[in-house]
Amino acid sequence: MAPSPSRGHHDRSGAIPIRASPCHAVPSRPAEHTYGEVNQLGGVFVNGRPLPNAIRLRIVELAQLGIRPCDISRQLRVSHGCVSKILARYHETGSILPGAIGGSKPRVTTPAVVKHIRDYKQGDPGIFAWEIRDRLLADGVCDKYNVPSVSSISRILRNKIGPLAPAGPPPAALPCAHIYQYPYPGPAAPPPAKAGPHPGDTSGLPPWRCPARGPRRTRSPTSWASAPSWSRRVGALAGTEGTTYPPKMEEWPSVSRSGFPGPGQTVNGLDKAAMDGDIKYPQPGAGLSSMGTFLPACAYPPSSQPGVYGGSPGAYIASGPPWQPQGTPLGHHGHGVTVPGGDLAMAFKQPGREGVDRKPPSPVGKAPEPLSAIHGISIPTSSS
DNA sequence: CACGTTACGGTTGAA
DNA sequence: CATTCAACCGTAACG
Numbered sequence: 087m088a089p090s091p092s093r094g095h096h097d098r099s100g101a102i103p104i105r106a107s108p109c110h111a112v113p114s115r116p117a118e119h120t121y122g123e124v125n126q127l128g129g130v131f132v133n134g135r136p137l138p139n140a141i142r143l144r145i146v147e148l149a150q151l152g153i154r155p156c157d158i159s160r161q162l163r164v165s166h167g168c169v170s171k172i173l174a175r176y177h178e179t180g181s182i183l184p185g186a187i188g189g190s191k192p193r194v195t196t197p198a199v200v201k202h203i204r205d206y207k208q209g210d211p212g213i214f215a216w217e218i219r220d221r222l223l224a225d226g227v228c229d230k231y232n233v234p235s236v237s238s239i240s241r242i243l244r245n246k247i248g249p250l251a252p253a254g255p256p257p258a259a260l261p262c263a264h265i266y267q268y269p270y271p272g273p274a275a276p277p278p279a280k281a282g283p284h285p286g287d288t289s290g291l292p293p294w295r296c297p298a299r300g301p302r303r304t305r306s307p308t309s310w311a312s313a314p315s316w317s318r319r320v321g322a323l324a325g326t327e328g329t330t331y332p333p334k335m336e337e338w339p340s341v342s343r344s345g346f347p348g349p350g351q352t353v354n355g356l357d358k359a360a361m362d363g364d365i366k367y368p369q370p371g372a373g374l375s376s377m378g379t380f381l382p383a384c385a386y387p388p389s390s391q392p393g394v395y396g397g398s399p400g401a402y403i404a405s406g407p408p409w410q411p412q413g414t415p416l417g418h419h420g421h422g423v424t425v426p427g428g429d430l431a432m433a434f435k436q437p438g439r440e441g442v443d444r445k446p447p448s449p450v451g452k453a454p455e456p457l458s459a460i461h462g463i464s465i466p467t468s469s470s
Numbered sequence: 471c472a473c474g475t476t477a478c479g480g481t482t483g484a485a
Numbered sequence: 486c487a488t489t490c491a492a493c494c495g496t497a498a499c500g
Contacts, residue, residue: 123495123496125495125496125497126496126497131494131495131496132480132481132494132495133479133480133481133492133494133495133496134479134480134481134482134493134494134495135480135481135482135493135495136493136494136495137494137495154472154473155472155473156471156472156473159473164495164496165495165497166472166473166474166498167474167475167476167495167496167498168494168496169473169499170473170474170475170494171474171475171494171495174474184493184494185494186482186483186492186493187481187482187483187490187492187493187494188481188482188483188484188491188492188493189485189491189492189493190482190483190484190490190492191490211484233474243474288483337488
């Protein structure tokens with residue numbers, strides 16, 4: 087079918103000339119073991135999957151240090167579009183986490199909604215689905231974003247209310263708004279939450295922007311930002327107190343949500359282990375230097391993964407793009423170096439830096455300080 | 471050259 | 486259990 091129905095309107099090049107992996111992994115065989123592809127910058131990525139939180143974090147951190155997006159892009163070997171997107175999101179939501187992937191939107195057909203539909207139907211058996219929809223809106227049961235589609239209502243009528251069965255279980259009457267509650271179950275992590283979303287505390291990142299709270303989106307209702315609730319994977323980091331992590335771990339274990347542990351703490355508990363994992367993830371790249379060593383891995387838990395970034399790092403990591411120009415000097419410090427995200431975060435917390443951070447992409451004039459001071463990253467601002 | 475935007479191919483997970 | 490669908494992803498390329 088149409089590839090991207092909703093999105094496009096203009097067709098850029100029509101056919102994508104080249105895909106990311108110039109050399110080996112031919113796109114034609116996606117599933118097998120092509121878990122890593124190499125982009126034009128030599129960075130490794132997995133098509134369809136979010137970048138590791140560590141990298142996302144790094145992007146934001148570097149930006150806060152005054153590094154220009156283009157330099158961040160080069161340094162981390164992440165496409166500038168991606169850098170741009172992540173930074174933009176961070177500015178807007180305060181979170182570096184990717185949006186919730188997959189699944190469905192929050193169910194609009196909550197018991198309460200179904201109950202109302204049933205009521206409407208019982209009250210007027212001849213009522214049309216669209217009328218029900220209107221009434222849901224009119225009665226405030228739903229708002230325009232939550233209201234079930236006409237087809238959904240039809241289905242509900244057919245499947246759940248078909249025979250006009252007597253009302254079922256007492257649905258908690260929750261106005262649509264409640265649908266969007268944060269379900270975070272997290273038994274494991276006692277949410278520091280209420281405490282106070284202070285900048286810098288658990289969130290780790292110095293929000294140079296206030297934490298995303300409250301309605302702020304301008305995009306589609308379901309988009310990431312608005313995604314507070316159902317996107318269980320989102321929002322842990324920045325400003326939000328999410329704290330509960332999906333047991334699935336299918337996502338990124340520590341780095342992200344643990345939120346860059348503050349100063350001196352063991353990173354929440356998983357740190358060590360998680361870090362270990364990180365260590366195994368070598369980045370082909372150069373610029374990352376010490377960073378590179380611990381970055382991504384965290385994201386890809388070896389064994390538990392269904393198959394994705396599994397097992398051998400080697401498989402995932404292209405040993406380096408053939409065309410890879412530089413041979414990083416920083417290449418590898420022993421793997422022991424890993425500076426957990428926490429360090430970086432701490433670095434940020436330095437007083438004084440704050441002033442600078444607020445800088446959006448453009449103004450930045452100069453990098454205030456050589457990152458090297460922080461973690462030995464050298465920024466080739468002049469590379470080109 | 472920098473960077474915002476978007477087509478595209480991809481993954482994910484609820485329905 | 487397999488399929489469908491709609492969300493998100495990052496890259497590459499356009500502008």
